[in-house]
Amino acid sequence: MAKPYRIPDYRKLYPEASEEVIAVLKTTERKMQYQEYDLKAEQAIVDQDGQTVTFIPSREDSYKRLLEQDVYFVETTDSMEETAIRNIQSQQLHKALSLLTDDERDLIEQLFFEERTERDLAVEYGLSQRGINKRKQRILKHLRELLKKI
Structure with a gap:
């Protein structure tokens, strides 16, 4: 499983692997990080000149997080x-x-x-x-x- 913003040293892990394989492993790891962390994390952008902070909400939310924010869904199935x-x-x-x-x-x-x-x-x-x-x-x-x- 990917760890947030840390790409392992695949050269140490797989010394016999070719550069092509190492490149694919790094790309795959970055994609996993993007899906597991980047989409789910809020981002804060700090504007040093204007002295403002802008929060960009996550593009994906978990059910647990939505419940914590008191967001509920209407049940669509009949009783x-x-x-x-x-x-x-x-x-x-x-x-x-x-x-x-x-x-x-x-x-x-x-x-x-x-x-x-x-x-x-x-x-x-x-x-x-x-x-x-x-x-x-x-x-x-x-x-x-x-x-x-x-």
């Missing part, structure tokens, strides 16, 4: 309760969909699962877009009533 509720609602919806007539189920499947537009379906069924919309609203109202009963 077990939310997952269970969503599963129950999904089961109820599938049960209610199965209680619809074939024509009603077909319209809902095309609008919501196949993401077809009301206008497309109106052309296919030979109806107006408003007629498809009214059918959809009637079916959704019927679904809500079925869900209340389930």
Whole structure:
């Protein structure tokens, strides 16, 4: 593992190695230092003329350091309760969909699962877009009533 800002004397460690190998070892060591220390360390730049000190924050932070600075992350996964509720609602919806007539189920499947537009379906069924919309609203109202009963 790299030690901060200290490149070992590879000539002493590997006396039989060629200059090419020594150069690669030094380059690799410097890259390791850059990744392990330079990216994670803050830097202070002192301007002697202006008598100012500028701090440049690290470009990479560890989770531990962020917690020390009271930086917290929002949990993006759902809780077990939310997952269970969503599963129950999904089961109820599938049960209610199965209680619809074939024509009603077909319209809902095309609008919501196949993401077809009301206008497309109106052309296919030979109806107006408003007629498809009214059918959809009637079916959704019927679904809500079925869900209340389930």
